[in-house]
Amino acid sequence: MTPKIYIKNKPATFEFAIEDKLVAGMVLTGSEIKSIRESRVSFNDSYCLFNDGELFVKSLYISEYKHAGYAQHNPTRERKLLLNKKELKKWFAKIKEKGLTIVPLAIFVNDKGFAKIEIGLGRGKKLHDKRETIKNRDLDRDLKRFI
Numbered sequence: 001m002t003p004k005i006y007i008k009n010k011p012a013t014f015e016f017a018i019e020d021k022l023v024a025g026m027v028l029t030g031s032e033i034k035s036i037r038e039s040r041v042s043f044n045d046s047y048c049l050f051n052d053g054e055l056f057v058k059s060l061y062i063s064e065y066k067h068a069g070y071a072q073h074n075p076t077r078e079r080k081l082l083l084n085k086k087e088l089k090k091w092f093a094k095i096k097e098k099g100l101t102i103v104p105l106a107i108f109v110n111d112k113g114f115a116k117i118e119i120g121l122g123r124g125k126k127l128h129d130k131r132e133t134i135k136n137r138d139l140d141r142d143l144k145r146f147i
Contacts, residue, residue: 007041009106016124019100054088056081
């Protein structure tokens with residue numbers, strides 16, 4: 001069953017060649033989860049980084065919840081991602097390679113009501129790779145239109 005709330009980071013798949021994916025939990029406040037349920041999230045220039053062996057997502061904009069009152073959150077604060085130590089060590093070793101970065105691909109709310117983030121290990125695309133992606137997308141669109 002697909003989740004009702006699924007917010008995708010479309011530019012990430014265009015800018016990066018995704019090699020591996022993981023789903024992680026996030027440490028959120030009450031007003032943040034309510035904003036996510038209203039789909040008020042922006043992935044603009046967001047990325048993940050390691051800090052003392054823990055993974056954090058940075059620059060992920062979750063807009064303020066209008067009914068929060070005094071318990072408002074900072075929209076661009078760093079949010080801790082919840083992963084197993086084994087997965088963290090594996091990905092930490094991989095990003096030491098040149099050109100790899102961890103980017104958020106999507107945010108969704110699962111059946112239990114928890115917000116999850118899908119992250120991907122990506123390598124930046126060159127201009128000719130981006131042109132090839134556009135060409136393939138246009139060809140697929142023309143084929144679907146023909147059929």
